[in-house]
Amino acid sequence: MYRETQIIETDNIAAAGADAAGAALVINVGPQHPATHGVLHLVITLEGETIKKIEPHLGYIHRSIEKMCESLSYRQFIYVTSRMDYLSAHINNHACALCIEKGLQLEIPGRAQVIRVLMDELTRIASHELWWGAMAMDLGAFTPFFYAFRERESINDIMEETCGARLTMNYMVPGGVMYDLHPNFQKRVKSFIQLFNSKIDEYDDLVTGNIIFQNRTKGVGVLSREDAISFGCTGPVGRASGVTCDIRKLYPYEVYDKVDFDEIIETAGDSYARYQVRLKELRQSVRIIEQLIDNIPEGDFQAKTKAVLKLPKGEFYSRVETARGEMGVYIVSEGGTTPYRIKFRSPGFSNLSALDHMSRGSKIGDLMAIMGTLDLVIPDIDR
Amino acid sequence: MLSLETITNSIQQWLYSTFNPTMALILECVIVMLLVIGLFAVLGLVLVLMERKVAARMQIRLGPNRVGPKGILQTAADTLKLMMKEGLTPNGADKFLFNLAPFMVMIAAMLILAPIAFAKGFQIWDINIGVLYVSAVSSMSVIGILMAGWASNNKYSLLGAMRSGAQIVSYELSAGLSIISIVVLTGSLQISAIIHSQQSGWWLFRGHIPAMIAFVIFIIAVTAETNRAPFDLAEAESELTAGFHTEYSGMKFALFFLAEYINIFIVCAIGATLFLGGWMPLHIGNWEGFNHIMDKIPSSLWFLGKTFLLIFLIMWFRWTFPRLRVDQLLSLEWKYLLPISMFNLLLITLIAIMGWHF
Numbered sequence: 051m052y053r054e055t056q057i058i059e060t061d062n063i064a065a066a067g068a069d070a071a072g073a074a075l076v077i078n079v080g081p082q083h084p085a086t087h088g089v090l091h092l093v094i095t096l097e098g099e100t101i102k103k104i105e106p107h108l109g110y111i112h113r114s115i116e117k118m119c120e121s122l123s124y125r126q127f128i129y130v131t132s133r134m135d136y137l138s139a140h141i142n143n144h145a146c147a148l149c150i151e152k153g154l155q156l157e158i159p160g161r162a163q164v165i166r167v168l169m170d171e172l173t174r175i176a177s178h179e180l181w182w183g184a185m186a187m188d189l190g191a192f193t194p195f196f197y198a199f200r201e202r203e204s205i206n207d208i209m210e211e212t213c214g215a216r217l218t219m220n221y222m223v224p225g226g227v228m229y230d231l232h233p234n235f236q237k238r239v240k241s242f243i244q245l246f247n248s249k250i251d252e253y254d255d256l257v258t259g260n261i262i263f264q265n266r267t268k269g270v271g272v273l274s275r276e277d278a279i280s281f282g283c284t285g286p287v288g289r290a291s292g293v294t295c296d297i298r299k300l301y302p303y304e305v306y307d308k309v310d311f312d313e314i315i316e317t318a319g320d321s322y323a324r325y326q327v328r329l330k331e332l333r334q335s336v337r338i339i340e341q342l343i344d345n346i347p348e349g350d351f352q353a354k355t356k357a358v359l360k361l362p363k364g365e366f367y368s369r370v371e372t373a374r375g376e377m378g379v380y381i382v383s384e385g386g387t388t389p390y391r392i393k394f395r396s397p398g399f400s401n402l403s404a405l406d407h408m409s410r411g412s413k414i415g416d417l418m419a420i421m422g423t424l425d426l427v428i429p430d431i432d433r
Numbered sequence: 434m435l436s437l438e439t440i441t442n443s444i445q446q447w448l449y450s451t452f453n454p455t456m457a458l459i460l461e462c463v464i465v466m467l468l469v470i471g472l473f474a475v476l477g478l479v480l481v482l483m484e485r486k487v488a489a490r491m492q493i494r495l496g497p498n499r500v501g502p503k504g505i506l507q508t509a510a511d512t513l514k515l516m517m518k519e520g521l522t523p524n525g526a527d528k529f530l531f532n533l534a535p536f537m538v539m540i541a542a543m544l545i546l547a548p549i550a551f552a553k554g555f556q557i558w559d560i561n562i563g564v565l566y567v568s569a570v571s572s573m574s575v576i577g578i579l580m581a582g583w584a585s586n587n588k589y590s591l592l593g594a595m596r597s598g599a600q601i602v603s604y605e606l607s608a609g610l611s612i613i614s615i616v617v618l619t620g621s622l623q624i625s626a627i628i629h630s631q632q633s634g635w636w637l638f639r640g641h642i643p644a645m646i647a648f649v650i651f652i653i654a655v656t657a658e659t660n661r662a663p664f665d666l667a668e669a670e671s672e673l674t675a676g677f678h679t680e681y682s683g684m685k686f687a688l689f690f691l692a693e694y695i696n697i698f699i700v701c702a703i704g705a706t707l708f709l710g711g712w713m714p715l716h717i718g719n720w721e722g723f724n725h726i727m728d729k730i731p732s733s734l735w736f737l738g739k740t741f742l743l744i745f746l747i748m749w750f751r752w753t754f755p756r757l758r759v760d761q762l763l764s765l766e767w768k769y770l771l772p773i774s775m776f777n778l779l780l781i782t783l784i785a786i787m788g789w790h791f
Contacts (some may be wrong), residue, residue: 075588077588077589077592083674084670084671084674085671085672099592099596099759099760186755187671188671189671189755189756190662190663190665190669190670190671190754190755190756191753191754191755191756192488192492192752193491193492193752193753195492196492196493196494197492197493200493256753257755260754260755262663262754262755262756262757262761263755265757265758265761266755266756266757266758266761413758413759413760414592414672414673415666415669415672415756415758415759416758417672418671418672
């Protein structure tokens with residue numbers, strides 16, 4: 051039974067460019083909802099099934115990570131950042147380590163550089179795997195989730211063996227990596243890569259070629275190149291709209307300038323393009339790993355550093371390409387043992403800001419395709 | 434030979450010889466009612482377990498394997514849990530309609546069981562308009578779903594119910610048209626007559642390609658009518674949390690859940706009856722030996738085998754396909770399935786008139 055108070059007439063309909071004849075239906079998607087994959091709260095104004103407006107409400111998982119970092123030493127704060135984008139925890143740590151090394155003007159050994167890149171790419175594969183499964187689940191296909199987790203599990207095992215943890219690895223330290231590689235590492239990565247190459251084709255068979263899937267994603271949630279730039283969309287979301295934004299190519303760090311890989315660019319800007327970019331990125335990550343896995347140089351895995359790190363007075367910024375886009379770390383140092391101020395630039399926040407623009411006029415079912423291909427990780431948006 | 438037909442006949446004879454006709458009829462009704470309720474419980478348990486096992490198989494996992502040998506008692510344990518749970522009625526809900534809705538859905542499902550022939554001579558009510566009765570009663574379940582969505586006072590439920598209404602009403606057309614094509618071939622609406630007409634071969638094979646098209650359309654349409662993936666928009670877990678039954682808990686939820694599986698069983702039973710010959714064994718031309726062996730298999734097994742084959746097909750859909758969007762769902766029906774099945778009906782009529790079928 052519908053009470054009057056719930057159906058409200060709003061001015062937003064006229065603002066959204068519709069005829070204001072119908073009544074708007076406001077629904078709350080989240081903070082607990084199967085499709086938000088976290089505590090994201092979207093206030094959606096609907097007209098029938100058509101989305102008129104989306105307002106993301108944040109703050110349900112705000113932990114003041116940036117403020118916490120100010121009271122932790124340069125060695126300690128890296129570990130907190132694993133809890134931001136927990137699916138690419140490794141790459142977050144990498145960004146912080148890079149920033150501190152920049153401040154200390156530290157040269158890190160070649161072996162550590164290669165290990166870092168290998169770990170980054172494995173993390174990227176694991177993250178895209180989870181995205182693939184979760185996105186298919188948003189679209190109503192449950193089985194891909196299990197297929198994706200089967201492969202992701204072997205990456206987690208590799209991580210566990212070398213880093214001692216499966217999700218929040220905390221493996222990167224200023225000056226290199228925390229431990230040397232496990233003796234099994236190369237063997238296991240190689241067998242994983244061999245297995246994985248055939249599995250990507252299986253993913254295509256199961257989801258990409260499906261006519262229902264293509265109808266659900268093609269032409270849905272189109273983000274033009276200009277809009278992608280103005281919203282600051284990076285990563286696969288930006289590249290699907292034709293924006294060249296791969297930090298690994300634009301501002302190469304570690305050994306990314308020495309390995310051979312392509313930056314995947316699609317121009318359609320719809321959900322299907324975002325899907326294609328991520329699937330092709332999986333193959334590129336495999337390519338990077340294949341080039342490096344046999345060429346890990348001998349030597350130290352960590353540069354010699356002082357027990358207590360002190361960054362010189364000044365401001366430092368470093369950026370890396372996480373699985374979701376550009377991750378920036380901005381440190382203001384007063385010369386002490388803890389940062390004076392830290393700001394993280396997270397890819398998810400900017401990508402989420404484009405959601406309203408992309409979904410207006412779509413059906414509520416499209417919202418799941420759009421959110422799924424934005425690949426939102428809520429603790430990354432809401433730090 | 435011991436068969437279900439002889440058992441039912443001897444029970445009937447005993448009833449009519451012991452009691453007066455009115456009393457015997459009442460007793461028969463009571464027995465049938467108990468049997469139907471028992472069938473519901475058993476089907477619910479079996480189909481839910483089957484779905485979970487099929488899903489597990491497709492998703493490279495084991496599925497329920499803890500309660501009872503190989504997990505076969507899992508659904509019984511789940512039912513027990515649901516019975517223990519409190520059936521909440523949300524604030525602001527229309528209590529009467531809210532509580533009535535699951536029973537409406539359930540009653541609609543129960544009524545359709547009447548004309549289905551489970552085995553040779555084992556049928557509750559061989560009404561002469563059997564097929565018409567089935568299509569008429571099966572559309573009643575939409576009332577229950579709309580009622581649930583409206584009465585829940587929940588926006589997700591309302592959206593789910595609206596979707597479901599549009600969907601069931603649309604897909605009934607193509608389901609009806611493909612049913613009619615078999616009626617045209619048979620020349621009868623009576624279920625037993627339709628089965629008997631398939632003695633020499635099933636309509637799926639005898640009606641040339643148009644019958645196969647009708648069968649495919651029938652399967653698609655009934656998948657949509659029972660709100661199963663890829664047409665499960667009324668529930669659409671990732672969009673509407675659980676659609677029309679979001680607010681239901683405990684046994685009221687269980688009734689919706691059960692009705693969904695019973696509906697699957699019923700539509701598959703009808704599909705098996707119309708296209709695959711019901712309880713008729715498989716006969717191939719003049720292979721006498723083969724046909725003779727096939728005749729030895731009990732008719733109830735034939736019926737259940739065909740039905741469960743179709744059920745497996747529908748479960749297979751669910752664990753393979755992504756969900757359609759609501760506008761795509763409706764355009765699939767109105768732009769493709771309906772024109773195709775109308776044209777197909779013309780072809781079948783032509784075949785029937787000219788006597789071109791085998």
